[in-house]
Amino acid sequence: MSVASDDLTKPVPPKRRLALKPHLIQDKIFYGIARSAAVGAVLIVALILGYLLFMSWDTLAQQGPAFVFGSQWSAADPENLVFQIGPMLWGSLLIAVNGMLLAVPMAIAAAYFIEFLANSKIAKIATMVVDLLAAIPSIVIGLWGVGVFTPVAAHWAKLLNENLGFIPFFNNTSGSFVNSPFIAGWVVAVMIVPIITSVTREIFSQLDRDVINAATALGASRSSTFMKVILPTSSGGIVGGALLGLGRALGETVAIFFVLNLSFEINWVEVVESRGGSIASMIVSFFGAASPEEVKALIAAGLVLFVITLLINWLAAVIVAKAQPWRK
Amino acid sequence: MTTSPIETAALPRPEKSPWQIKNPKQTRALILASVAPAIVVLAITFGFQIDGTIAMLTMFLPLQVLSAGAVGFRIYGKKGIADAGLVIFTIFFSSLVGVLLMSVLYSVITEGFKALSPQFISQNNVYITPTTSLEYGGVGHAVLGTFIIVGITTAVTVPLGIALAVYLTETTSKTKGAVRTLVQAMSGLPSVVAGLFVYAALITSGFSKYAGWLGSLALIPLMLPTVTRVAEEALRLVPVELRNGALALGAPAYRSFLSVTLPAAKSGIITAVLLGIARIIGETAPLLLTVNYANSTVLNPLESMAALPTYIYQNLDSANDTSLQRAWGAALVILIFVAIIFSAARMATRSASVKKKPKKVAKND
Numbered sequence: 001m002s003v004a005s006d007d008l009t010k011p012v013p014p015k016r017r018l019a020l021k022p023h024l025i026q027d028k029i030f031y032g033i034a035r036s037a038a039v040g041a042v043l044i045v046a047l048i049l050g051y052l053l054f055m056s057w058d059t060l061a062q063q064g065p066a067f068v069f070g071s072q073w074s075a076a077d078p079e080n081l082v083f084q085i086g087p088m089l090w091g092s093l094l095i096a097v098n099g100m101l102l103a104v105p106m107a108i109a110a111a112y113f114i115e116f117l118a119n120s121k122i123a124k125i126a127t128m129v130v131d132l133l134a135a136i137p138s139i140v141i142g143l144w145g146v147g148v149f150t151p152v153a154a155h156w157a158k159l160l161n162e163n164l165g166f167i168p169f170f171n172n173t174s175g176s177f178v179n180s181p182f183i184a185g186w187v188v189a190v191m192i193v194p195i196i197t198s199v200t201r202e203i204f205s206q207l208d209r210d211v212i213n214a215a216t217a218l219g220a221s222r223s224s225t226f227m228k229v230i231l232p233t234s235s236g237g238i239v240g241g242a243l244l245g246l247g248r249a250l251g252e253t254v255a256i257f258f259v260l261n262l263s264f265e266i267n268w269v270e271v272v273e274s275r276g277g278s279i280a281s282m283i284v285s286f287f288g289a290a291s292p293e294e295v296k297a298l299i300a301a302g303l304v305l306f307v308i309t310l311l312i313n314w315l316a317a318v319i320v321a322k323a324q325p326w327r328k
Numbered sequence: 329m330t331t332s333p334i335e336t337a338a339l340p341r342p343e344k345s346p347w348q349i350k351n352p353k354q355t356r357a358l359i360l361a362s363v364a365p366a367i368v369v370l371a372i373t374f375g376f377q378i379d380g381t382i383a384m385l386t387m388f389l390p391l392q393v394l395s396a397g398a399v400g401f402r403i404y405g406k407k408g409i410a411d412a413g414l415v416i417f418t419i420f421f422s423s424l425v426g427v428l429l430m431s432v433l434y435s436v437i438t439e440g441f442k443a444l445s446p447q448f449i450s451q452n453n454v455y456i457t458p459t460t461s462l463e464y465g466g467v468g469h470a471v472l473g474t475f476i477i478v479g480i481t482t483a484v485t486v487p488l489g490i491a492l493a494v495y496l497t498e499t500t501s502k503t504k505g506a507v508r509t510l511v512q513a514m515s516g517l518p519s520v521v522a523g524l525f526v527y528a529a530l531i532t533s534g535f536s537k538y539a540g541w542l543g544s545l546a547l548i549p550l551m552l553p554t555v556t557r558v559a560e561e562a563l564r565l566v567p568v569e570l571r572n573g574a575l576a577l578g579a580p581a582y583r584s585f586l587s588v589t590l591p592a593a594k595s596g597i598i599t600a601v602l603l604g605i606a607r608i609i610g611e612t613a614p615l616l617l618t619v620n621y622a623n624s625t626v627l628n629p630l631e632s633m634a635a636l637p638t639y640i641y642q643n644l645d646s647a648n649d650t651s652l653q654r655a656w657g658a659a660l661v662i663l664i665f666v667a668i669i670f671s672a673a674r675m676a677t678r679s680a681s682v683k684k685k686p687k688k689v690a691k692n693d
Contacts, residue, residue, distance in 0.1 A: 022581060030582035034499055037491030038507045041556075044549055045510050048517065048525050055528055109421030117418060128674075133429050135603075135666050137610015139637050140436060140659045143644060147652060148435045159381055190428050197425070223410035251518030253613035254637075258644060280520045284613055287527065295532055302521040313516035317509065 049306075056300030059083055059293075067297075068304065071266045075294045083297035087266040089304065091181060091277025095256065096249040098185025098271060099192060104242050106189070107196035112226070114197075115204040127201065134194035142255030145187040150259060153183045157272040171270045179261035181276035187259050188252055192245035199241030203234045236323015243316035247309045253280035279305045354403050361399040365391040392416055433663075440660025443653045449661070453623040453634065458648040467658050469625040473540065473633040477619065478609055480544035480629060481551055486601050488548075489555030493600075496556070497563040498585060508560075515553035522546045523614030531618065538620040540629035546614035555604040562596020563589060595676040602673040606666055612637035636662050 022028050060067060063083055070084030110130070114123045154177040160170045161177070207230065215225045231238075256278045262285060263275035279301050287298055369388040373380060393416050400408025443462055452469035492511065496504055526546040530536050566589050574584035590597070621638045622631070640658045643651040 024580045024582075026583075027581045030585065031499060033491050034495035035501070037488050038495040038501075038503070040488060041492055041507060041511055041514070041552065044552070045514055048522070048549065051525060051529055052521070106421045106425045109418045110425040113418050113422040117415070129429065129433075132667065132670050133432070135606040135670065136432070137612070137637060137662055137666070139610055139612045139640050139644075140662060141432065143640060143655055143659050144432045144435055146644060147439070147656070148431060156381060159379065163382070190432065193425055194429065221404065221407035221411050223414040224407070226414055247516050251516075251520065253518070253520040254616075254641060280518055280613065283520050283524055284616060287524065287617060292532060295528055299524055299528055302518070302524045305518050306516070306521050309516040309518055310513055313513060314509075317512055 052299055052303040052306065055296055056303045059297045059300040063297075067300065071264055073264050075291055075297075078291075078293075081293055081297075083294070083300070085279060085282070085301045085304065087264050088262075088277035088279045088282045088301065090266060090268070091260075091262075092250055092279045092305070094267070094269075094271065095181050095184045095188055095260075095276065095278060096246055098181060099188030099249045100242065100246055102186060102189035103193045103196055103245060107193050107200055107241075107245075108238065110193070110197045111200035111204055112230075114201050116230075130194045130197050130201070134198050136191075136194075138191055138252055138255045141187060141191045142258045144190075145183065145255060145259045149187065149190075150178055150183060153186050154178045154180075157182050161272055169269050170272055172272050172274075174274050176274040177272055179259060179274050179276075180272050181260065181267065182271040184256045184260045184276060184278070185271065187255050188249045191252065191255060192248050195248060196238075196241045196245045199244065200234070200238050203237035203241070204230065207233060234323075236319050240316045240320035240323065243312050243319070247312050247316070250305065250309055250312070251280055252278075253284055257281040257284055357399045357402060361395040362392075365395050389416075389420065436656065436659050436663050439653070439656035440663070443657025444660060448654075448657055452625045453639070456623070458643070458646040458651040460650065462650060462653055465654070467636060467639055467654075467661055469622070470634040470636045470639040470658065471661065472625060472627065473619075473622070473635045474609065474637075476627065476629055477540050477543045477547070477615070477633065477635055478605060480541060481547040481608060482601065482605060484544070485548050485551045485555055485604060489552050489600065489604070490559050490597060492552070492556045493559035493563055494585065496560050498581070498589070511553050511556050514549050515557075517549055519550055519611050520613040520617070522549050523617030526614070527617040538618065538632040540619055540626070540631065540633040543615045543619035543633070543635070544629070546618045547608045547611060550611060550614070551604045551608045554607045555600045558600035558603050559593075559597050562593040562600060565596065566592045598676040599673045602669045602676070606669045609665060609669075610637050610662055612641055616641060636665075 022031055062081070063070075066084050068084075068089060069086050070082075071086040072082045072084050074080075074082050110126075114126045114130075118126065157170075157172075157177040157180060160182075161172045164170045165172070211233070212225060212229055215229045220228070260278060260281060261275050262277060262282060264277075265275060267273055267276050283298050283302055287295065290298060365388060369383055369391060372378065372387065373383040393413060396412035396416050397409045400412035402408070404411065445462075445466075447464070448462070448466035449471070450468045451464065451466040453465050453467075456465035492507075495501065496508055523546045526542050530542055530545075531538065536542060570588050570592060571584055574588040575581070579587075615635050615638050619635060619638065620632045621642050622634045626633045636658050640655045640662075643655040643658070
């Protein structure tokens with residue numbers, strides 16, 4: 001008891017200050033550098049977005065909603081400038097969707113093959129090759145598209161037209177099968193397949209093997225394990241990877257530039273017809289001879305493309321974050 | 329009730345585990361199912377001169393699915409049918425992927441080697457027209473230009489990206505989430521728009537003419553997200569106990585980072601730099617808009633320079649057999665660079681994982 005009373009009589013020691021903020025000058029510099037890098041990154045994005053908005057304001061205000069939906073582009077008469085990117089925007093989307101329809105099944109199949117069917121040696125090599133190919137510059141794919149793939153794909157397009165021509169998609173009145181959205185779609189697919197495969201394979205490899213083994217032990221077959229266990233648990237990640245590929249497909253420029261015939265006559269669904277559109281390719285083919293007003297219109301087109309890819313990326317981030325809550 | 333060891337030993341040990349036993353009949357059926365459709369369809373295709381693609385899609389695939397389904401049904405019963413479908417689907421699409429990607433690699437390598445020669449690597453493009461024979465001219469100027477342009481971008485982006493990764497992992501700032509989202513948004517910037525931005529802001533405004541450093545500028549927002557993301561991942565993998573240990577020993581935060589966290593994450597940071605370089609080394613559109621192309625060897629980044637991707641573009645654009653050959657050669661050179669970067673990145677991560685192993689053992693003891 002006496003000990004306790006002793007304790008009570010002692011004065012309360014002053015509260016110690018917890019050093020929550022850096023007080024050393026070096027630490028302040030260290031955190032200052034990190035913080036200024038963050039500010040720098042924010043500034044870069046703000047600068048790009050702000051400048052694009054500022055430059056394209058004139059065009060957007062002058063052309064109105066027709067800028068996105070109309071299909072005419074003439075800078076010849078300075079009194080009556082008409083800039084409308086409807087066919088290019090639609091063409092970009094058409095090619096991207098075309099590429100996704102081809103790339104996603106291929107990528108899922110390849111990832112499933114690498115992760116669950118192939119033996120470990122083949123899987124290791126295939127993983128390496130896929131990761132390497134994901135880094136191949138798109139102009140190399142474009143070169144392959146021009147030099148090697150176009151005749152093959154034109155042949156496929158012709159077969160589709162001859163045998164399934166009654167479906168509006170495969171309608172072709174010009175008789176020319178090269179430089180079509182179909183070929184551009186294939187080229188884009190070849191470009192993004194390694195990207196989607198690499199993401200999907202990564203997600204398959206992170207799956208809990210115990211759950212798969214449990215399904216097998218309960219008598220599930222290969223296909224029911226795939227449909228009921230593997231796909232549902234990894235679908236979010238796969239969608240994220242696919243949207244990542246979609247973003248790349250929409251922004252693809254030079255590969256499409258060489259395998260597509262740009263045309264301001266809108267091509268709704270006739271993918272094997274020899275005309276199409278792509279905003280990114282349009283920018284590259286027009287900027288050289290463009291007047292200042294036309295450059296502004298091109299910037300507005302680029303802004304539209306950027307906003308679309310931003311939306312897609314944001315969607316991908318949300319979906320992946322929801323599917324993989326452990327990755328904060 | 330204890331069984332004597334002699335009795336246990338007397339039990340015959342099965343040669344194979346039950347799941348390893350294979351019924352030879354089943355094996356035979358499987359082989360038949362995977363070979364027969366191919367032979368039948370090949371025979372029909374050559375016999376009747378049918379187009380290969382049509383034969384593949386209308387005869388081979390259905391036949392293969394049917395035969396695999398039949399065998400699956402025989403061996404596993406009903407659930408075997410769906411399994412067969414899945415396996416055929418997977419193998420068909422995987423081989424399609426394999427054929428397409430191998431076709432890319434194969435054509436770049438074979439076509440590229442036709443153009444490759446010592447003078448192709450060393451000479452530049454002066455006095456070279458699209459029809460000049462391959463004995464003259466090459467990509468020397470473009471290789472140097474790519475080195476300079478990518479080098480400037482790397483010199484700016486890597487410190488920025490690592491500092492950004494430090495901000496995202498080492499600080500407790502509340503705006504971290506927003507900054508991360510913004511950096512990820514930057515990765516959605518189409519490369520042509522980055523080029524157009526620099527073109528409009530600095531070239532059409534009359535501030536500068538086409539120049540190498542403008543290309544570097546346009547590449548920064550393309551490289552930054554990759555470097556930041558991978559470096560952040562690498563820093564995050566360093567156990568928090570290491571940092572806390574250093575702090576508990578009295579080290580200030582910057583010392584703890586520089587002498588504990590950074591060395592531990594070294595390989596990941598190197599990978600981040602290499603992946604960033606791989607991301608931008610083949611970017612064409614931004615360089616077209618900001619650097620244009622030069623035929624002579626230009627080492628001054630204030631002038632218009634040559635670069636490998638624009639060299640390919642230039643030769644592809646003139647659409648002539650010889651120039652196409654040159655484009656393939658330049659594509660092979662880029663491919664070799666990318667392969668070198670990748671194997672360097674792999675080596676960096678491998679040496680790190682070898683080092684990590686003994687540490688783990690020591691911890692378990």
